[in-house]
Every structure is written in C-alpha cells, then in structure tokens.
Amino acid sequence: MATDTRTSIVQATFDLTLANGAVPSLDAVVRAAGVSKGGLLHHFPTRVALLRGLAHWLGAKSIAWFDDLCEKGSAVDAWLSASTPKSEEMNEVFVLFTCMQALRAAGETGDSDYGEFLDHVDRRIAEELTGPDAAQRALLIRLVGDGLFFGSLLGASVPEESRLALSARLASQEASKI
Template sequence: MARIRQPELTRAALLRAARQVVQDQGAALSLDAVARAAGVSKGGLLHHFPTRDALLQALALALVEQFREGLEAAYARERAEHGERPGAWLRAYITLTFCEEDEDTALHRALVPLAGQPALLAALAQAQVFLLERAEADGLPPGAAHAIRLACDGHWLAELTGQPRLSPAQTQAMQEALTAWTR
C-alpha cells in the first residue's frame, strides 16, 4: 500500500520540534536534534528545510503568524467587549504586548542571535507590514497610532535584548498610558 504524503503536516511537525529544540538548546540547534524530536530522518528534514537557516527562518515566520493569530483573537475580544471604536486594534496590540508568556519570551530570546541575518530580517519585515497597515487604519491619528505601536515594540524588544526591565508598577503605568491614548 502506498504511503500518503502530507507535506504540510510534516512541515508543521518539524516546526513544532524546532520550536521545542530552540527552547531547550537555543538558536544553536542542530538539524539532527530537530529530526530526532520530530521523529523523522535528517534527510526527511532536509527535504522540507534544506538548511539550518531555512528552518530557523521558517520558525521565525511561524512565530509571526502565531502572533498575528493571537492579535486577531485579542482584537475580536476587544470589539466584543467595547464595540467597533477607534483604537480597538491598538488596544488589542497593547494587551498582547503586556501579556506575560514566559514560554514565548524564552523562545524569542533564543532567536535573538539570528537578528544579524539580513535575509531573515528582510523576511520578517515583509511578514510584519500588516502591523503598519493595521495601526494606521485603526481610526486614530497616524502619528499617535505608530507611536503607540512602536512603544509596545520597544517594550517587547527591551525584554528580549536584556535591557533594564521596568518594575511591575512602571510596566502597568506604561500599559495604562498607552491604552488611554487609544480612547
């Protein structure tokens, strides 16, 4: 009987395995470790991701997509609770930015060393163009919308790059100020 191939399911399993290996070992993961974690041969892994960089780029892009899905869910909750008012998308963005998820923070921190790869940065920039578009279309003045989004991004990036952390009270004050600017 012929084996049924499901390349998208295999790719998803490989990305889940890569995510776990990166969380455990950092961005210096080996393809052998990912293949073992996914239960496939190294050749099977290389069929889908011909290089380690290709695998890490796909993982980074999958994280962007996961964030986008979480953002859309937060936006739907914001609209359900408060209606379709200007600033709703940015309030969802703020909520997601200040949500503590240690597992994801550890994963993102492990991927920070990849920031020096121009091809990855270009792919990530392209994948995140929607942030500019959605912020500007949220009904607030464009300058305010981008300032709020960039403040959130700065907070998030500071966490990842080891910058001094805000105290819980400072973090709460920042979140409240940003949210107030959306109303």
C-alpha cells in the same frame, strides 16, 4: 501530509530551542520530529532555511494571536496589552530572539518574516484611527508598545491601570496633538 511534517519539524525546533537555550542541530530536530534526515532536508534544505521557517511560523502565530486580541477590543489596546507579555509569550520571544541571533551569526541580516507581523500591527492600528495622521499615530503607538515590551523584558512593567489609560489616550483623536 507535507504541511503536517513541516509543522512538526518547526514545532520540534521551537521546543528544542526553548528547552536547550540554543538552536538545535539538524540531527536533534530529526530525532525530536520523528522524520528522516532526508525528510527534514526536503522541507528545509539548510539550517538557515529551518531558522527562517521557524521565524515565519512565529510571525504567523503572532499575527493570529494579535488578531484574536483585536477581536476582544481595540487594536491599540491589543498591541499595548501584547507588549506586556506573559510567561508563555515570553517563551516565544526567547525562541525568536535565539533564532534571529543564529541567523545573524550565519550572515543573514535581511528583513525577517517577523517584520510582516509588525506591518500587520501597524495596519490594524491605523485602520482604527481617524485623521490624516493615522499612519503616523499608528507607528507611534507601535513604538510605545515596543518600549513597554522592552521594559517588560527588563522587569520594569507598567501597571495595568497605567497601560489602559495610555491606550485610551493614544487612541483618542486628541492624541494627534501630541
């Protein structure tokens, strides 16, 4: 039951953040999640704890989503595909950015739980690559994906056929000569 309550609280925080464009008050979360204030504070004693819980939840969802994409093809293609998010995925990005900005405003500047997701991506990509420079190439591929993602945010997406060609090139052993 505790896990369901915790998940309900985080889901309500996500939904309210998405709907209102800002992290909601604890009172708004209490109403939306259908829990008492004490119930909320039991799981998340502070607003910062709630925001960290939201970032952790989004990171875990991202890992599961990425792993699902990997099951359909290579990790390289999964990452470069994930780096051109669709509208539902953009909602999660928006909430994560809003959450991270609120954490920064609260003086929380340490690593986020979302870093676990990026570490996971790097590992999955490196596992598919060969050669002594696999970890370096995995990082390069992740950074290329970051660039695709930033371009997507600014409305400058790379065409699908170009992304697929880039994915094939970066995954090839010849990419180690880049």
